[in-house]
Amino acid sequence: MKPMGPIPAWFGEEDGMLVIGGCGAASLVDEAGDTPLFVYDMTIVEAQVRRFRDAMPDALHLHYAIKANPYAPLLTRMAGQVDGFDIASGGELAMALDAGMAPDRVSFAGPGKRNDELEAAIFAGVTVNLESEGEGRRALAIADRIGKTPRLAVRVNPDFDLKGSGMRMGGGAKPFGIDADRAAALARAMIDAGADWQGWHIFAGSQNLDPMAIIETQAATMALAGRLSDAVGATPRLVNLGGGFGLPYFPGDHALDIRPIGVALDSEMDSLPDILTGSIMAMELGRWLVGEAGVYLTRVIDVKLSQGEAFVVVDGGLHHQLAASGNFGTVVRRNYPMALANRFGAAPAADPVTVVGCLCTPIDRLGDKVALPPVEEGDLVAIFLAGAYGASASPAAFLGHPDARQLLLG
């Protein structure tokens, strides 16, 4: 048997059925029409937002990185919950505006913005986080051509990283942002060229479960923003401190306690460098806000034995949940938490089972030797932590299966 990480604590059980947002999993499948199905519970997202607001300084802004989950009904609800959206493409720009977010609360980061994307962003009046001097020149030329004053911030590749992160995005040579030692010059050049300078975007890493690492990185980020602003000689409107809040996916992971981060940030924000007085501080979160709110429900098509090992074949797979198959930036495949939705909480069978997706490829493995109650054809398997980097981050067209259905509750 291989262990699983913890099932998020938001979910209940009634008559042996997994309950999501007050509804039984089987009735949610009936409502949606079929499996495979992503269910997102907005009340969980809202609870995470409240948890954030309760723990963090009042003045800290919360941005949602829509790449984590751009499902339109969720985005629309999210627009009323957070202070801004962070986007990463022209497509996400359209989604952010469609969701009702005001353009002046949208920031666009991404190492490879095409000219048509820059034009759409500048025209809409969203902030463009510049990733290089070359992008700054292109943005100015486009703004000049279309007769708009561009809102420009500078994305900084910090000279430190967020230790222990799942994804490092700062420290060392990186394709993201420009090196800290050239950031002030770029900001100054943009101001001198007449741009509406918005500030700094400093993103050191994501998916971190160590409060101390996050506290240290945030302190270093604010100090860096202070030094850079001093060098520019101007107070930034906004300092995006990045994200970093992780979720527990795997055995041994513990939920991040954000309260000490809030306490430390409160103290940091009380003693900011003079030049940052009046700046808005923001955090940009994606996964932490929506990850636990999602459950992927998939039906058991077959249970089969091969050389004494039991395989549970489901109607979903890596075409909807690439990350759970271990093929999304992970070196070693580990099991996402999963359960039998229609025997939720029942005792596991004596022997573990391997849960595979319906794709005809050996990499479509969703659960390796997991402990589940006895499984039969027609049962519903729930894979947790499916709210972030699921449906939109998977190769949906691979092997010609239907898209997953999606349902927003709450």
Next chain:
Amino acid sequence: MKPMGPIPAWFGEEDGMLVIGGCGAASLVDEAGDTPLFVYDMTIVEAQVRRFRDAMPDALHLHYAIKANPYAPLLTRMAGQVDGFDIASGGELAMALDAGMAPDRVSFAGPGKRNDELEAAIFAGVTVNLESEGEGRRALAIADRIGKTPRLAVRVNPDFDLKGSGMRMGGGAKPFGIDADRAAALARAMIDAGADWQGWHIFAGSQNLDPMAIIETQAATMALAGRLSDAVGATPRLVNLGGGFGLPYFPGDHALDIRPIGVALDSEMDSLPDILTGSIMAMELGRWLVGEAGVYLTRVIDVKLSQGEAFVVVDGGLHHQLAASGNFGTVVRRNYPMALANRFGAAPAADPVTVVGCLCTPIDRLGDKVALPPVEEGDLVAIFLAGAYGASASPAAFLGHPDARQLLLG
């Protein structure tokens, strides 16, 4: 500098421009309208088919596994080139029939076939490769309900694997097919129930570059098919020997010489077990037929320095070419062969560059410290071996970028 594998020999150069199917890369981009663009050269596919026919016994059938590349114009052309299509979903069933392939030349494998897929397949008259006893029961029940005689084959999990394969699909406990020691009983049960038994599907592995390993596996496969058929007491109409032919992607890989495989197969097919006299032998290939025919063209948006390292940012990325980013079943990321299409064949610059996609994630890396000629904004990067498991096997919706364009030449 990190090495690359060999650029396939099919491509030429004219005035410094990469030539694909007689056309310059830049003019192909103009024709398609924009980058990122997959170009597939059908003459390369046809040359591979000829190479296969020349080397293999005349009686051997060639099937195309459409999962490798289901681009509709390519499928339509492919229908005239091969003796059958192998499909892996109800979606691929529709694609195969739309492409004009006769239903009795289509076989459907896949460990998780839903009832609606089985029904569509049985109704259409394609062969269903049964993956378990349970699937056999479901197929019979559906056939009975809709009043059709189902064409059924049995997919066997062989008691050997194809040594050195990129993807092992036989040997040991597997979700694919049923164990060899239960295969004859399943075939017998289907025949006794009145099904139109089609034979065996025995797929031991794929992406193999060792002729001797393939020869040994094919011999073992035919011997197994003989033993199983003896146990059933019936001659199978078709024995699908699987695939296995690999392509050289990485440094140190050498192109597979298929001629000794053909010689060995010729001799094997001359001395088949009596029960297989009259059986059709087929190989099922995907990647080997189409992989080298595809080139992914993506434009350089930015060239930037970070801490002395040069990053080339392109407008494509893992949302179109997940495999080239190293996130598709590979443990260690290695560079796909790539070149600067508009300075094809030029001498490399002194320093290597890292080529990253436009996605705002550190896993969107297409070329790690590769030797390219000096690169500028606007240049065209060509990534080779993009004909298989590219556009259709990548998370196209991730981060909201446009789909790649596709173009079939020849």
